Amino acid sequence: MDCVISGGNVRVLAKAIHSLSRIGEELYVEPQKDGLALRSVNSSRSAYACFLFAPLFFSRYTIPTCQTFRCKMAIKSVQAIFRSQVSLEKTVEKCHIKLEEQKNRLTFTLHCKHGLLKTHNLSFQDSESLQAVFDKDSYGNVFRCNPRLLVDTVTHFPPSLEEVTVSVNDERMWVRNHVEEHDQGKTMLTELCLGSDEFEHFAAQNHNSITFCLKELRGFLVFAESTSLPVSMYFDEPGSPVVLCVTDSVLEGNFVLATLSDDVNHCRSNTGLANSSPPPPDDFMNDDMDSYLISMDTSIAPAPSSAGAPTPPFVAPACSKQPAVANHRARLYSEEEDEEDLGSSEGPPNKKFCSLFFGSVLPPSSQTSTQPVMTQEVLASDSEDDSEV
């Protein structure tokens, strides 16, 4: 691999690496025919991010023709190369990335003003392919907006907040801090309502609420804000991952974040499709001027996030066929009648997002076929994984 990035694109690359560093500890580098893929996944595998920089993004892009090459390295060490924003903006003229396979190192050379040359030789490890399985195009809820809108929205939440809940109906999107059931009444609730006219595109087929981690959303926004490219958000139902996406002609960034699953909503949506699911009824909603919301069926009482039961993220109807998930849910129901206890019966994993959406670390060819098995394995290991600290 031998590629050269010049001028402003170095800053774009730097921002991408910076935002990937909010996801995981390692950077997966894969030079592909259709561009350079940079990926990261968090340790509990509940968040995944991928940037693909098209060959046109580079002023030179050559990759080994004979064999595929993949590697991973500590993201911190790559980040260190691009640490100084000031110097990136003022002094860096181009960046040369070169793979020296014999020496097992990836060389980043920054050509700066005044002839200063900064060469970083980073060691790497070979890695398998990292691919998340998601199909955002099948999702019913699609929103596109200026990143500013989301940036301005998340600034209202404290840095310590872990998760946000996003609810939608045909005209509005609500973003609020997610509060664990047992903490309700102790915590201040913050909710922002965004009208559909603030979006470039607003399509809410399923009136759902999803809850996901704010940290990764902020990470995504770090990048999106710097490029000012419109951002798209795709989601389906609780438990299916939310996909955040930023694209232009030479790059594509996808962030896939697990959402907390909501058993009740989930069952409903499986049986009667999600269109009839009400938005999450809570006091805040009732205060809202949209009286029609109140008139909707509020008999399903649980907060949208009463349980963290894992559900697979990809296409919704298929997921109920997953043996792992089905068993899991059955067990929960047999043990606990009460929805409130349902959450607590999960113990610590209650707050955990599950890492189901990975056929990761698998050769791409076998991904689809082994998906159910993989899901099961990952579920078993990752509910204990404490990465959200």
Place this chain on the structure above:
Amino acid sequence: MGWRNVPYEALCLCFRTTMPLSTQSQPGEQHVFVASLDNARNLSNILKAIAFKDHAIFSATPNGLKVTVEDSKCLQANAFIQADIFQEFTIREDLVGFQINLTVLLDCLNIFGGSAVSVAGMSTVLKMCYRGYGYPLTLFLEEAGVVTVCKINTQEPEEPIDFDFCSTNVTNKVILLSESLKEAFSELDMTSEVLQITMSPSQPYFRLSTFGNSGNAHYDYPKDSDMMDLFQCTKTQTNRYKMSLLKPSTKALALSCKVSVRTDTRGFLSLQYLIRNDDGQICFVEYYCCPDIEVDDE
């Protein structure tokens, strides 16, 4: 009153006055060394650039004040403040020397919180007096009509290490604008134990290298760079210096506008920083550092 018997490093007394500071010291007292400054920041800033250890050796001569701080017998930092930077600089002996706790001295110099803001007309006026061996160093600090008198205990001066770095033995010398080195130093991989400096009449001319956990990094400055004020290298030399020893010098680098990097035949490193103070006057800070490991020239 038991406090009289408590050993102290400094005693401070603060009062409000209408008398100008110049008339504060009693005329009967004989001081071997008196120096005053309109703006105490001009002294405190430059002392901060060498404040990596508590103990500092003060040597005053008619030319000015030299303050020396050392670490592990491998590193020495000297701050030079010329006599003409002071508004008053009186010395009754050829050499007045004492050792003092630099941290305490800096705390006293900033007793009005002076370093935080440099609002015009709000500077701290300083007068330093020393009566001689065994006496404390007395500081009179005045700001907005409030005077603080600080007495800081002095200690027996130690003999500073003689690094025997003389300009005739210098093999390589470059002078850089500090700006370009500041960037490099702020990005240095601190997981590397050493900083390797290569100076050479041929490529890579002037190179800083680190060897950290995740790989190595090189910063190359071509000899014809705009950032290079002077390039005099006669022989390729590669030496390693302990990162932990060089780290404190970044404080001086941050204040400076130019830096001279020299190595001698033994591989000893001299870093000289040219520092411009608030009033545009020039002071120098100098660091000497022993090489860590001998590296064969390649």
